Amino acid sequence: MADKQELLVLNKVTAGYGEAVVLEDVSLSIKEGDSVALLGRNGMGKTTLLLTMMGLTHLHKGSLSWEGGDISHMPTYKRAHAGLGWVPQERHMYPSLSVEEHLTVVARPGAWTVDKIYEVFPRLFERRQNMGNQLSGGEQQMLAIARALMVNPRLLLLDEPMEGLAPIIVQELMGVLRRLIDETGLSVIIVEQHARMTLGLTERAVVLDRGRVIYDAGSQYLLDNDEELNRMVAVA
Numbered sequence: 001m002a003d004k005q006e007l008l009v010l011n012k013v014t015a016g017y018g019e020a021v022v023l024e025d026v027s028l029s030i031k032e033g034d035s036v037a038l039l040g041r042n043g044m045g046k047t048t049l050l051l052t053m054m055g056l057t058h059l060h061k062g063s064l065s066w067e068g069g070d071i072s073h074m075p076t077y078k079r080a081h082a083g084l085g086w087v088p089q090e091r092h093m094y095p096s097l098s099v100e101e102h103l104t105v106v107a108r109p110g111a112w113t114v115d116k117i118y119e120v121f122p123r124l125f126e127r128r129q130n131m132g133n134q135l136s137g138g139e140q141q142m143l144a145i146a147r148a149l150m151v152n153p154r155l156l157l158l159d160e161p162m163e164g165l166a167p168i169i170v171q172e173l174m175g176v177l178r179r180l181i182d183e184t185g186l187s188v189i190i191v192e193q194h195a196r197m198t199l200g201l202t203e204r205a206v207v208l209d210r211g212r213v214i215y216d217a218g219s220q221y222l223l224d225n226d227e228e229l230n231r232m233v234a235v236a
């Protein structure tokens with residue numbers, strides 16, 4: 001099999017907010033088809049790392065490249081156009097747009113169409129005429145992910161998609177994420193507090209500790225080594 005194409009590379013990235021440094025010397029390479037759980041205790045820099053990938057922090061040192069081209073100083077909207085999809089923690093739904101309109105206004109050509117979204121997210125099909133403010137938290141989260149997919153990203157960044165959702169909805173969302181990863185081969189980085197669950201979805205895990213990468217290897221190893229996982233992530 002041909003080598004997978006390198007999508008996003010971070011080379012010795014030090015970044016933060018203004019003068020404050022949060023991430024230190026972070027190097028990472030994400031390839032086509034990679035599924036990555038980005039873990040770490042609270043405040044260790046996971047969200048900051050996603051924001052840095054999107055160009056929303058202050059890059060102090062190091063560089064980022066996308067499909068081989070330097071994007072260190074590329075504005076966020078251009079990164080999005082280039083294929084970086086981002087689903088932030090806040091879901092940002094529009095009360096005056098229906099579910100279907102949320103999907104169609106952002107659509108760009110590619111494999112993801114409204115019909116394909118409805119096939120993967122049957123609940124959104126049922127709710128397609130509902131307005132953005134007439135959705136449960138779980139439905140909003142599904143719509144946030146679906147909307148990001150409609151842009152046809154090459155790499156999707158998800159920031160705590162399960163946060164605040166009821167257990168039964170978490171299960172449903174897990175099923176959707178599993179399909180996206182296993183069946184569509186979507187490249188994805190998932191930040192999550194639910195470490196074990198996320199490790200069960202992904203092939204690879206990256207653990208941050210005080211802004212540095214302390215683990216970058218298989219997810220299964222951490223699932224098999226409880227003590228190590230607890231030490232690094234402090235799983236409740």
Ligand SMILES: Nc1ncnc2c1ncn2[C@@H]1O[C@H](COP(=O)(O)OP(=O)(O)OP(=O)(O)O)[C@@H](O)[C@H]1O
Pocket residue numbers: 017020022040041042043044045046047048049
């Ligand atoms: N806008 C900001 N300005 C200054 N410091 C910030 C800002 N946002 C976050 N920080 C700091 O950066 C550090 C890392 O925060 P970040 O949100 O990236 O961590 P996290 O691992 O995603 O945590 P959590 O799991 O709690 O979301 C924290 O010390 C936080 O206080």
